[in-house]
Amino acid sequence: MQHISSYISKNKERFINELIQLLKIPSISADSSYAKEMLTTADLIKKSLLEAGCDKVEICETKGYPIIYGEKIIDSSLPTVLVYGHYDVQPADPIELWDSPPFEPIIKTTKLHPDGAIYARGACDDKGQLYMHVKALEFMTKTNQLPCNVKFMIEGEEEVGSNNLASFVENNTEKLANDIILISDTGMIANDIPSITTGLRGLSYVEVEVTGPNRDLHSGLYGGAVANPINILTKMIASLHDKDNRITIPDFYNKVEKLSQEERAEMAKAPFNKEAYKKALDIDAVYGEKGYTTNERNAIRPTLDVNGIWGGYIGEGAKTVIPSKAYAKISMRLVPNQDWEEITSLFTKHFKSIAPKGVTVEVTPHHGGQGYVTPINTIGYKAASKAYETTFGKIPIPQRSGGSIPIVALFEEELKSKTILMGFGLDSDAIHSPNEHFGIWNYLKGIETIPYFYKYFTEMNN
Ligand code: BES
Ligand code: MN
Ligand code: MN
Numbered sequence: 001m002q003h004i005s006s007y008i009s010k011n012k013e014r015f016i017n018e019l020i021q022l023l024k025i026p027s028i029s030a031d032s033s034y035a036k037e038m039l040t041t042a043d044l045i046k047k048s049l050l051e052a053g054c055d056k057v058e059i060c061e062t063k064g065y066p067i068i069y070g071e072k073i074i075d076s077s078l079p080t081v082l083v084y085g086h087y088d089v090q091p092a093d094p095i096e097l098w099d100s101p102p103f104e105p106i107i108k109t110t111k112l113h114p115d116g117a118i119y120a121r122g123a124c125d126d127k128g129q130l131y132m133h134v135k136a137l138e139f140m141t142k143t144n145q146l147p148c149n150v151k152f153m154i155e156g157e158e159e160v161g162s163n164n165l166a167s168f169v170e171n172n173t174e175k176l177a178n179d180i181i182l183i184s185d186t187g188m189i190a191n192d193i194p195s196i197t198t199g200l201r202g203l204s205y206v207e208v209e210v211t212g213p214n215r216d217l218h219s220g221l222y223g224g225a226v227a228n229p230i231n232i233l234t235k236m237i238a239s240l241h242d243k244d245n246r247i248t249i250p251d252f253y254n255k256v257e258k259l260s261q262e263e264r265a266e267m268a269k270a271p272f273n274k275e276a277y278k279k280a281l282d283i284d285a286v287y288g289e290k291g292y293t294t295n296e297r298n299a300i301r302p303t304l305d306v307n308g309i310w311g312g313y314i315g316e317g318a319k320t321v322i323p324s325k326a327y328a329k330i331s332m333r334l335v336p337n338q339d340w341e342e343i344t345s346l347f348t349k350h351f352k353s354i355a356p357k358g359v360t361v362e363v364t365p366h367h368g369g370q371g372y373v374t375p376i377n378t379i380g381y382k383a384a385s386k387a388y389e390t391t392f393g394k395i396p397i398p399q400r401s402g403g404s405i406p407i408v409a410l411f412e413e414e415l416k417s418k419t420i421l422m423g424f425g426l427d428s429d430a431i432h433s434p435n436e437h438f439g440i441w442n443y444l445k446g447i448e449t450i451p452y453f454y455k456y457f458t459e460m461n462n
Pocket of ligand 1: 126159160161185187200402405
């Protein structure tokens with residue numbers, strides 16, 4: 001790729017400023033009071049894709065927030081790359097824990113980001129990472145070096161389960177036809193240890209409701225004589241793990257993919273510093289399923305976690321009450337071969353079966369998706385690996401991630417193509433947390449690396 005470094009250094013300030021403009025709009029998909037901002041964000045992305053050289057960009061309406069589709073087709077006999085990303089972001093709360101307002105981006109330097117990082121909700125997940133692709137396209141079109149066709153599909157509902165993307169994909173398989181799907185919505189090990197994500201976990205997300213008496217009761221008059229839904233719910237939740245931290249739901253592990261000793265040994269080669277890991281989180285010990293390392297626990301093993309729990313009196317002071325209801329939100333991260341709908345029903349059946357007499361239990365599934373693993377012996381992986389090698393000067397390490405992008409498995413099913421996950425964020429970038437940020441070095445490195453993927457992928461397809 002000719003002139004990529006000089007193009008980036010010449011346009012660096014503008015690249016950063018454009019991303020800052022995008023980050024200023026609070027595109028929170030979970031909160032309907034930001035519906036207008038969602039549409040403004042979609043418009044801005046459309047405009048930026050047109051400016052970057054797309055010939056056609058459409059805002060495609062859905063039952064929820066629109067999907068932006070853009071393309072530049074130079075020659076139908078050449079390969080086509082489909083870029084996916086999401087313009088919605090997580091809610092900013094707890095807002096009081098941010099050091100600067102989440103939608104007023106600022107640049108600060110940190111130990112891991114000596115060149116500065118942009119602090120804002122969505123900086124890394126996923127506006128910053130998706131915008132790298134827009135700027136990479138700009139470079140390739142402005143310097144006449146786009147080697148193949150490119151399509152963009154940018155959705156606004158990833159953080160709430162991609163509810164309308166599946167039908168969009170199913171109804172537009174021809175329009176979305178491609179040779180490879182490219183996504184930057186994951187991370188890498190460290191700036192000097194590049195890695196390519198080769199796996200994502202699946203997800204089953206449910207909400208449970210335990211109901212006891214028909215109204216909140218005086219805890220003196222009734223305490224000890226009726227089941228307290230919060231006492232019961234916490235007991236039920238506690239019983240979902242055994243002493244080895246294995247999940248107790250019958251048949252939960254039946255389909256879990258077993259990795260060979262060789263595969264586990266290969267995984268163990270990825271650099272990991274347990275002391276630094278604990279220090280970064282201010283914890284005195286790691287925790288998890290017996291018999292597995294930290295990297296295994298958060299990538300190749302399934303989990304069950306309570307994401308939120310509430311009920312009873314949580315206001316100021318004390319109130320003596322036995323609540324009528326207790327609630328929890330529970331997520332299970334799944335690994336390849338586990339089917340999320342099957343797991344959801346195993347959970348439901350089990351959770352209801354462990355409820356004692358005196359309460360009723362309801363389980364409501366929220367959303368879910370299958371896990372994904374991508375082989376490393378494909379042209380797509382090899383092209384990505386060579387692209388990192390070119391710009392980082394090191395061969396990237398293949399590594400499975402614990403996170404989920406549930407729609408990736410559906411892409412493969414519907415569009416029959418593999419996905420390459422070229423993420424440039426770091427785990428410490430605090431996605432979904434207060435003070436989310438994205439390193440400027442990472443942002444620019446992404447813009448530099450992506451065009452090489454196009455180049456090598458096109459060459460290797462010949
Ligand atoms: N970009 C993340 C997923 C991710 C982050 C994967 C880092 C690997 C490494 C995505 O936006 C996300 O947050 N996904 C959700 C699932 C979704 C259904 C809400 C998740 O993983 O919790
Ligand atoms: Mn994301
Ligand atoms: Mn996310």
